[in-house]
Amino acid sequence: MPASSNAKSLSSIFRGAIKSKPPAIPLPSPAEDATLKHFVSTLDPSPPSNPISQRFTASKKPPSDLNAPSALAALNLDSPSAPEDSPKELPRDIFSILDGGTSANSFDIQGTEGEKFKEDTLLLPFYPEVSHGAISLRRKEVTRERKQKWTFGSGQVNRFGRLVDMCANKLGTHTTLQVFGKLGRETGVKEYNSLIKICIERARSSTDEDVGVEQFHMAYRIFKAMKEQGFPLEEETYGQLLAYLTDMGMIKEFQYFCGVIKAGNPSSVGRLGYYEMLLWISVDDEEKIKELSNYIVSDDAGNESNLQENYLLALCERDRTTEILQLLERMDITKISSLPFVDSIFRCLGRQLLDSFAEKFLLEFKACDSAAEKITSFIYSYVVGIPNLAVEDVISEFNKWHKKLEVTPSSASYEKLIMYCCDSLKVHVALELVNEMCELGLTFSIEAVHPILRASDESCDFNLVRKIYSLICQYKLEPNCETFRCMISLCVKMKDYEGAYSMLRDVEEMNLAPTTSMYNAIMGGFFREKNIYGGLRVLQQMKAANVKPDSQTFSYLITNCNSEKDINKYYEEMKQSGIQFTKHIFMALIHAYAACGQFENAKQVLLDNGIPVKNLNEIKSVLIHTLASRGQLCDAFNIYEEMKQAGCSVEPKAVISLIEHSQSDEELSKLFSLLDELDDPDHWLEGCMRTILHCVRNKHLRSAVNLIKQFRDKICTDELALDVIFDQVFSLISELEPTYLQLGLYLLHARKNELGITPSRKCLDFLLHACGNAKDLKNARRIWKEYEATGLPYNALSFLRMYQALLAGGDRNAARNLRAKMPKDDPHVRYIIQACKTAYPKPKSGKKKKK
Numbered sequence: 124m125p126a127s128s129n130a131k132s133l134s135s136i137f138r139g140a141i142k143s144k145p146p147a148i149p150l151p152s153p154a155e156d157a158t159l160k161h162f163v164s165t166l167d168p169s170p171p172s173n174p175i176s177q178r179f180t181a182s183k184k185p186p187s188d189l190n191a192p193s194a195l196a197a198l199n200l201d202s203p204s205a206p207e208d209s210p211k212e213l214p215r216d217i218f219s220i221l222d223g224g225t226s227a228n229s230f231d232i233q234g235t236e237g238e239k240f241k242e243d244t245l246l247l248p249f250y251p252e253v254s255h256g257a258i259s260l261r262r263k264e265v266t267r268e269r270k271q272k273w274t275f276g277s278g279q280v281n282r283f284g285r286l287v288d289m290c291a292n293k294l295g296t297h298t299t300l301q302v303f304g305k306l307g308r309e310t311g312v313k314e315y316n317s318l319i320k321i322c323i324e325r326a327r328s329s330t331d332e333d334v335g336v337e338q339f340h341m342a343y344r345i346f347k348a349m350k351e352q353g354f355p356l357e358e359e360t361y362g363q364l365l366a367y368l369t370d371m372g373m374i375k376e377f378q379y380f381c382g383v384i385k386a387g388n389p390s391s392v393g394r395l396g397y398y399e400m401l402l403w404i405s406v407d408d409e410e411k412i413k414e415l416s417n418y419i420v421s422d423d424a425g426n427e428s429n430l431q432e433n434y435l436l437a438l439c440e441r442d443r444t445t446e447i448l449q450l451l452e453r454m455d456i457t458k459i460s461s462l463p464f465v466d467s468i469f470r471c472l473g474r475q476l477l478d479s480f481a482e483k484f485l486l487e488f489k490a491c492d493s494a495a496e497k498i499t500s501f502i503y504s505y506v507v508g509i510p511n512l513a514v515e516d517v518i519s520e521f522n523k524w525h526k527k528l529e530v531t532p533s534s535a536s537y538e539k540l541i542m543y544c545c546d547s548l549k550v551h552v553a554l555e556l557v558n559e560m561c562e563l564g565l566t567f568s569i570e571a572v573h574p575i576l577r578a579s580d581e582s583c584d585f586n587l588v589r590k591i592y593s594l595i596c597q598y599k600l601e602p603n604c605e606t607f608r609c610m611i612s613l614c615v616k617m618k619d620y621e622g623a624y625s626m627l628r629d630v631e632e633m634n635l636a637p638t639t640s641m642y643n644a645i646m647g648g649f650f651r652e653k654n655i656y657g658g659l660r661v662l663q664q665m666k667a668a669n670v671k672p673d674s675q676t677f678s679y680l681i682t683n684c685n686s687e688k689d690i691n692k693y694y695e696e697m698k699q700s701g702i703q704f705t706k707h708i709f710m711a712l713i714h715a716y717a718a719c720g721q722f723e724n725a726k727q728v729l730l731d732n733g734i735p736v737k738n739l740n741e742i743k744s745v746l747i748h749t750l751a752s753r754g755q756l757c758d759a760f761n762i763y764e765e766m767k768q769a770g771c772s773v774e775p776k777a778v779i780s781l782i783e784h785s786q787s788d789e790e791l792s793k794l795f796s797l798l799d800e801l802d803d804p805d806h807w808l809e810g811c812m813r814t815i816l817h818c819v820r821n822k823h824l825r826s827a828v829n830l831i832k833q834f835r836d837k838i839c840t841d842e843l844a845l846d847v848i849f850d851q852v853f854s855l856i857s858e859l860e861p862t863y864l865q866l867g868l869y870l871l872h873a874r875k876n877e878l879g880i881t882p883s884r885k886c887l888d889f890l891l892h893a894c895g896n897a898k899d900l901k902n903a904r905r906i907w908k909e910y911e912a913t914g915l916p917y918n919a920l921s922f923l924r925m926y927q928a929l930l931a932g933g934d935r936n937a938a939r940n941l942r943a944k945m946p947k948d949d950p951h952v953r954y955i956i957q958a959c960k961t962a963y964p965k966p967k968s969g970k971k972k973k974k
Contacts, residue, residue, distance in 0.1 A: 311354075312349070312354050315345055315348075315349050315354065316359050316360055318342075319342045319345050319346060319360065320363055322339065322341045322342035322345070323338070323339070323342055323363045323364065323367050326339040342363075342364060346364060350383065355387075355388060356383075356388045356391070357388070357391075358394050361380065361384050361391070364380060365377065365380060365395075365398040366401075368380065368402070369398055369401045369402045370405065372405055372406045374402065374406065377398075377399075377402055381399070392430055393429030393430045393433045394433060396431075396433040396434050396437075397433035397436055398437075399434075400412070400434050400437035400438065401441070403415065404437065404438075404441045404443065412446065413446075415434050416438070416446045416449065416450060418431070419431045419435055419450055419454065420450060420453040429460075432460070432461055432464050435447075435450060435464070435468070436464050436467055439467045439468050439470070439471035440471075442471060442474060442475065444475050447471060448480070451468075451480060451484075456468065456487065457484075457487050457488055462497065462500070465501060466501065467504075468484075469481065469484075469501045469502075469504040469505040470504045470505070470507070470508035471508065472505055472508070473505040473506060473507065473508025474508045474509070474510060476509065481505050482527075485498060485501060485502065485528055486528070488501065495530050495531060496533040496535060498530050499531075499533045499535075499536040500535065500536055502524045502528075503521065503539050503540060506520040506521050506524065514544055514549045514552055515549075517540075517543065518540065518552065532563075532565075534560065534565045534567065537556060537559075537565060537567075538568075540556060541553045541556050541574065542571075542574050544556065544578075545574040545578035548578050548581055548582040550575060550578045550579050550587055551584075553574075553578065554591070554594070557572075557594055561594075561598050567600070568600075569595070569600045569601060569602055569603060569606060572591065572594075572600070572602075572606060573605065573606065573609065576588070576591060576606070576609040576610065576613065577609070579591070580609070580612070580613060580616070585613045585614075585617035586617055588613035588617075588622075591610070592610055601633075602633070604630070604635055604636075604638050604641075607626055607630050607641060608640050608641050608644060611627065611641050611644050611645065612644040614626065615644050615645055615647070615648035616648070618648070618652075620645065620648070620649075620657075623645050624645075627641060627645075637668055639665070639670055639671065639676060642661055642664065642665045642668075642670060643673070643675050643679065645661050646658050646662070646676065646679050649661060650682070655683055658683060671700070672700075672702075673702060674702050674703060674704070674707065674708055675707070677697045677711075678708055678710075679711075680693045681693050681694065681708065681712060681715050682711040682715055683715075684715045684718075685718070686719060687721055687724070690712065690716065690719070694712070704731075704734075705735075706735060706738035706741060709728055709731065709734055709738075709742050710742060712725070712728045713725045713745055714745075714749055716728070717749045717750065722753075722758065725749065725750070726746065726758070726762075728742075728746070729742065729743060729746065740766065740772055740774075743762060743766055743771070743773075744766075744774035744777035745774075745777070746759075746762060747759045747762050747763055747777040747780065747781065748774075748776055748777045750762070751777075751780040751781050751783075751784045752780055752784055756781070756784060756785065756786075759780075759781060760781065760793075763778075773800065775800075775803060778801060778810065779801070779806065779809055779813060781793075781797055782794050782797050782798065782810050782813040782817065783813045791817070791818070791821070794814045794817060795814070797810065798810050798814055807837075811830055815830050815831065815848065815852060816851065816852065816855055819852055819855055819856065819863075819866065819870075820855070820859070824866055824869050824870060824873070827870070828873045828877060828878075831845065831848060831878065832877075832878065834848065845878070845880055846885075846886075849870075849886055850885045850886060850889070852870065853867060853870075853885070853889035853893075854885075854889050856870075856890070856893055857889040857890070857892045857896070861893070861896055863893070864890075864893045864894060864896075864897045864899060864902065867890050867893055871886070871909075874886075881913050884910075884918075884921075887906055887909055887910055887913075887921070888924060890906050891903060891907070891921065891924040891925060891928060892924050894906060894928045895924060895931045896931075898931045898933075899928075900932030900933070900934055903925065903928035903932065907925055919946060922944070922945045923945070923952065925941060926942060926945070926959060927959050929941060930959050930960075930963035
């Protein structure tokens with residue numbers, strides 16, 4: 124959204140907020156789902172009956188404060204007209220959202236007992252009131268209850284964060300606060316931070332000015348509520364707000380927030396200085412930048428070294444070379460307390476190619492008896508910061524600086540360098556570094572091998588797995604189950620099943636238990652090659668080794684079933700084993716039923732009560748893709764229309780599949796509307812290519828040219844990228860009936876005259892091939908002249924295609940002359956010449972009858 128207009132709107136809001144009480148925030152629009160609307164209407168504004176324990180409160184409050192209004196009251200988000208309600212009346216769909224996405228109908232407990240189970244679960248407080256006399260016993264009882272019911276433990280932090288995000292997206296931020304209040308849990312710092320993050324992200328991504336202002340205003344109100352509730356104001360909370368104000372250039376609002384944060388958290392002064400410097404850099408206030416830069420090296424700073432360092436860090440991150448050089452000339456870098464800050468300084472020196480300063484500071488660290496590990500870390504930060512260096516050159520610079528300073532590289536810096544190589548997919552270079560480390564006697568952990576294995580997979584260097592395994596054995600590293608799984612997967616991808624089974628035997632010899640994922644890697648390889656017998660044999664081997672299959676195993680088995688009977692067998696077996704049904708299982712069922720021709724059964728999969736609510740749209744999209752790819756376009760479009768009418772999002776792959784498999788001439792308008800559904804540039808490009816090919820097949824030349832123009836204007840103006848599209852189009856024309864030749868010639872004309880793009884060699888080759896198929900000698904000679912007109916020299920392929928066109932057109936003399944100019948040292952050329960003679964033999968002349 125426009126920064127200037129939004130800054131003005133937000134300024135009016137916050138300047139009013141400084142002087143008076145902030146206005147009540149308007150309620151966001153309710154969720155589109157009918158169940159969610161019903162839930163919003165039944166929310167209870169009253170605070171939870173069980174307040175949070177005092178030990179989780181930022182400031183100690185007297186007992187009377189425990190019943191103070193909750194965060195909802197502070198935000199003024201509750202509706203005064205909302206009726207009284209209790210957690211017992213939460214709708215089933217809301218419960219399913221909070222239960223990790225499983226359907227409300229998927230509980231094993233049904234009927235009244237099931238409803239009572241849900242009610243009791245929601246009534247269970249997170250921090251119930253306990254008597255001090257039996258607190259130890261009560262804690263054990265609560266722990267047992269939480270293990271049996273829906274709880275929030277320390278190991279579920281990430282899941283709870285995702286839960287907050289999901290609820291905020293579904294219900295809105297203020298309703299999310301009420302949901303957690305219904306559960307008997309007061310809103311805590313993690314929930315507040317997640318909601319603030321969502322508001323800031325929406326404000327940044329919104330193109331509507333009013334929406335952006337409203338979202339940031341909501342974030343401000345949540346921040347204000349945190350302060351009023353006594354929660355600590357840490358950087359995780361205020362950092363995202365200050366970063367937004369900095370980017371928007373809102374100086375007065377920034378200063379207001381800083382004042383509030385300083386009052387609530389005096390220790391945050393140093394980090395506030397970092398954002399302050401970023402603000403002045405953002406608004407190009409050179410006077411303020413100079414003032415703060417002078418403060419860094421002034422004696423007036425006293426003991427505020429943390430503030431000085433944060434000022435300097437901001438300058439380094441924004442590459443303010445002039446100020447950095449002036450400061451580094453006047454300050455002692457060895458006195459900076461934070462090593463990450465020093466790393467940032469050396470990266471900045473590398474980006475600016477300041478070798479002399481880097482050498483000076485490294486010598487200063489060496490002179491003050493700093494640990495060698497620190498110095499080698501600074502060297503790494505400097506060399507990776509140097510722009511436009513190849514990986515090999517980075518390693519060369521790394522070694523050169525260590526020799527120059529007579530410092531031995533540490534294991535940590537070597538592992539960072541190996542990770543740097545893996546990020547660039549330079550696996551061979553990373554392996555050389557491993558050998559170099561071991562020769563120097565440095566310790567090398569098995570965890571550092573995993574990035575090398577992943578890089579081998581991403582770069583398709585599967586054969587390096589043997590060399591990696593050899594290094595592991597040579598240096599007596601102890602691989603774990605994840606190491607073996609990665610190596611087995613690489614062996615399978617290069618179809619070395621014997622090597623994969625050999626590693627599986629080594630797992631047992633090292634007293635490690637083979638895992639299901641190891642067998643799944645082998646099974647998946649067999650099924651990808653359509654080796655059904657091999658895949659089923661792996662299942663028997665798993666049973667013999669007493670390794671239980673998981674959902675991935677059954678996904679492979681179901682996908683590769685060739686009969687409805689086998690599908691039902693594995694489905695029932697999975698239910699009896701108690702394995703959780705994931706989205707991949709339902710996708711596998713859809714694929715398997717469709718492959719067997721059971722399209723009605725494939726559609727019935729959507730009615731399964733065990734489908735996670737959060738994955739329903741994705742599974743529907745898979746059904747659309749599967750039906751479209753198997754010729755059931757009518758059903759696929761019906762499901763697509765139902766999803767759009769319900770306001771559901773359809774996966775891009777499903778939309779592209781509808782475009783690709785549409786054959787009817789009457790569906791062109793539908794394809795354009797489908798293309799508009801694709802927002803991502805990569806997906807739009809793929810959909811655009813499919814639509815252009817559809818236009819060519821149905822001889823809509825003008826629509827095809829307009830789409831190519833749209834691609835040029837919307838995505839890329841590079842002729843090489845446009846050549847890729849034209850090459851695919853002319854390749855299709857060369858494979859179609861001879862009647863499409865004229866359309867190809869029209870398209871060539873449009874390419875030259877309307878788009879101003881010179882024809883490529885492939886384009887002319889495909890058209891010449893089409894002339895040969897159509898036996899059109901006139902247009903073949905015309906295309907032949909285009910090579911010379913565009914400055915493309917004739918090669919062996921163009922000679923052969925023209926030779927074929929001349930023979931097909933009946934001009935054998937011209938074909939004979941052309942053959943004399945063709946190079947015949949290539950056996951493939953000689954073979955094609957002979958094949959053309961066989962395909963177009965010389966017509967026999969009729970004998971004259973004697974009188």
